[in-house]
Amino acid sequence: MTVLETTGLSIALDREPLVRDVSFALDTRDRVGLIGESGSGKSLTALALLGLLPAGMRASGRIVIDGRDYLGAPDRQWRRVRGRTVSIVFQEPLTALDPLMPVGRQIAGPLRLHQGLNRSDAERRAIEWCERVHLPDPARLVRALPHEISGGQRQRVALAMALACRPRVLIADEPTTALDVTVQAQILALLDELIEETGVALLFISHDLPVVAGLARHLLVMRDGRLVESGPVDDVLRRPRSDYARQLVTSAARVTRLARPAGGGEDR
Amino acid sequence: MSTPLIDTVDAVETVDAPARRRGARSPSLIVGSVLLLVIVALAVVSLVWTPYPLDHTDPAARLAGPSAPHWAGTDRLGRDQFTQLMLGARTAVWIGLSSVAVAFVIGVPLGLLAAAAGRFVENAVIGVIDIVIAFPTLLLAMLLVTVYGASTAVAISAIGIGVSAEVARLTRISASRVFTQDYVLAARTCGTGPLMILVRHVLPNIWHTLLVQATLAFGVAVIAEASLSYLGLGTPPPAPSWGRMLQEAQSTVAVAPWNVLLPGLAVAVAVIGVNLLGDGLREVLDPQLRTRRRATGR
Numbered sequence: 001m002t003v004l005e006t007t008g009l010s011i012a013l014d015r016e017p018l019v020r021d022v023s024f025a026l027d028t029r030d031r032v033g034l035i036g037e038s039g040s041g042k043s044l045t046a047l048a049l050l051g052l053l054p055a056g057m058r059a060s061g062r063i064v065i066d067g068r069d070y071l072g073a074p075d076r077q078w079r080r081v082r083g084r085t086v087s088i089v090f091q092e093p094l095t096a097l098d099p100l101m102p103v104g105r106q107i108a109g110p111l112r113l114h115q116g117l118n119r120s121d122a123e124r125r126a127i128e129w130c131e132r133v134h135l136p137d138p139a140r141l142v143r144a145l146p147h148e149i150s151g152g153q154r155q156r157v158a159l160a161m162a163l164a165c166r167p168r169v170l171i172a173d174e175p176t177t178a179l180d181v182t183v184q185a186q187i188l189a190l191l192d193e194l195i196e197e198t199g200v201a202l203l204f205i206s207h208d209l210p211v212v213a214g215l216a217r218h219l220l221v222m223r224d225g226r227l228v229e230s231g232p233v234d235d236v237l238r239r240p241r242s243d244y245a246r247q248l249v250t251s252a253a254r255v256t257r258l259a260r261p262a263g264g265g266e267d268r
Numbered sequence: 269m270s271t272p273l274i275d276t277v278d279a280v281e282t283v284d285a286p287a288r289r290r291g292a293r294s295p296s297l298i299v300g301s302v303l304l305l306v307i308v309a310l311a312v313v314s315l316v317w318t319p320y321p322l323d324h325t326d327p328a329a330r331l332a333g334p335s336a337p338h339w340a341g342t343d344r345l346g347r348d349q350f351t352q353l354m355l356g357a358r359t360a361v362w363i364g365l366s367s368v369a370v371a372f373v374i375g376v377p378l379g380l381l382a383a384a385a386g387r388f389v390e391n392a393v394i395g396v397i398d399i400v401i402a403f404p405t406l407l408l409a410m411l412l413v414t415v416y417g418a419s420t421a422v423a424i425s426a427i428g429i430g431v432s433a434e435v436a437r438l439t440r441i442s443a444s445r446v447f448t449q450d451y452v453l454a455a456r457t458c459g460t461g462p463l464m465i466l467v468r469h470v471l472p473n474i475w476h477t478l479l480v481q482a483t484l485a486f487g488v489a490v491i492a493e494a495s496l497s498y499l500g501l502g503t504p505p506p507a508p509s510w511g512r513m514l515q516e517a518q519s520t521v522a523v524a525p526w527n528v529l530l531p532g533l534a535v536a537v538a539v540i541g542v543n544l545l546g547d548g549l550r551e552v553l554d555p556q557l558r559t560r561r562r563a564t565g566r
Contacts, residue, residue: 052456079460079461090454096450097451100472109455110459110460113460161454
């Protein structure tokens with residue numbers, strides 16, 4: 001069943017097009033990877049799907065969430081979608097958390113907002129979510145401030161916050177780019193586990209082909225604001241049709257070979 | 269407050285929950301509090317006790333120097349100066365607090381509005397703020413006094429309006445900075461509305477800046493009150509004021525210099541005290557300085 005579908009999505013800043021005619025659909029349990037270089041419009045597309053484009057940018061086309069076109073909808077209606085039907089996790093978990101608010105309260109925020117939970121119920125649920133994202137000592141950790149926990153732990157908090165209200169779509173905008181490689185692997189494993197468990201549809205945005213290929217089943221390749229390729233991951237990796245996808249695949253293969261000299265003992 | 273704490277990302281790996289918030293006490297906080305406490309104590313005690321009633325005159329001891337019966341001497345009518353200093357402290361503290369309150373009631377909502385609203389409203393508010401800042405508070409007070417006559421309320425309004433522009437400016441700047449932070453965007457992606465963002469994210473991240481601003485504004489208000497009273501535009505007689513004590517003692521300064529010195533000193537102590545207090549509060553409250561201190565284990 002389709003939860004989120006966008007057709008002919010274009011984004012422009014003062015008539016200058018930044019994203020052109022992007023169309024794709026996300027079904028329940030879909031895992032879609034959106035890949036492209038920086039500036040290709042990946043993150044703008046993600047923000048548009050939440051109705052949060054920066055001031056001055058205009059979107060056109062259709063963004064259908066749960067059978068309703070939200071593109072021109074007023075902020076009041078978007079707010080009921082954000083966090084409840086569609087959630088997002090950002091690249092930098094440090095700046096995405098309020099530095100002065102205990103992490104437990106930040107996870108509890110959307111729960112209180114969308115499910116009308118009172119303070120203590122919401123905190124209990126926040127502790128449960130800390131357990132589900134495998135944070136150590138949840139009862140104590142919910143009272144910590146973001147700078148008191150590690151980068152990986154912060155990203156776990158951000159994931160808990162995004163999934164707290166059981167959204168049907170999770171957009172992950174380069175969620176592991178700011179983390180070092182070992183932590184990155186842990187977060188990806190957690191993400192894999194959580195989407196399996198909750199059945200949330202995933203839109204995973206990254207410029208890192210191996211990371212996307214490990215998690216996604218369907219691949220969208222974006223360049224200069226356009227989708228240049230779309231297909232199952234295996235097809236795109238083995239038989240890339242566009243020049244750009246071919247370049248991506250070969251350069252990723254070259255990097256992977258370099259990273260594992262003869263036998264691959266060194267893959268950290 | 270912008271891009272906070274990057275340097276502590278790797279430094280602090282685990283939760284150190286028993287927060288040692290007030291790590292190193294700041295000396296300026298202590299000195300400032302003591303100075304201000306002296307003034308406040310004078311004002312509070314004056315509510316229940318003064319050495320003499322305000323209108324008590326001692327014709328035999330006019331322009332007397334400090335002595336056992338008159339700790340701060342007497343003025344040219346033989347009135348006790350210490351009594352006047354105490355009552356002047358009450359006036360200063362009262363007008364200081366009220367005008368800061370007026371300034372914040374006007375300035376904070378205006379600044380938040382400018383930061384939260386669109387470009388058009390923001391520019392309009394900035395324009396108003398600039399005009400009020402450019403307009404001298406004394407001139408504004410003179411205008412109001414000409415229209416409404418000299419009274420405490422007029423002095424408070426004039427000072428409050430004058431200071432509110434600065435408060436609004438600071439509120440707008442700090443709030444705009446918070447609004448551009450990722451965590452505000454993150455809060456919006458969770459469906460948080462604009463009012464909740466103000467309450468849950470913006471205010472908690474700027475209140476310490478505003479508190480420091482409030483202490484500085486209090487100092488400005490005390491000086492402004494003294495100046496207005498000196499010019500005869502502040503609290504009308506018989507209510508005593510340091511500014512008017514200065515003005516009355518001016519003609520006899522050659523004979524009784526302490527009559528000028530002591531009220532001047534009182535103003536200076538109040539203003540220096542409150543400024544030191546502000547500096548100290550900034551050191552203690554600033555979340556950035558605070559966390560850095562904690563990260564380095566001081």
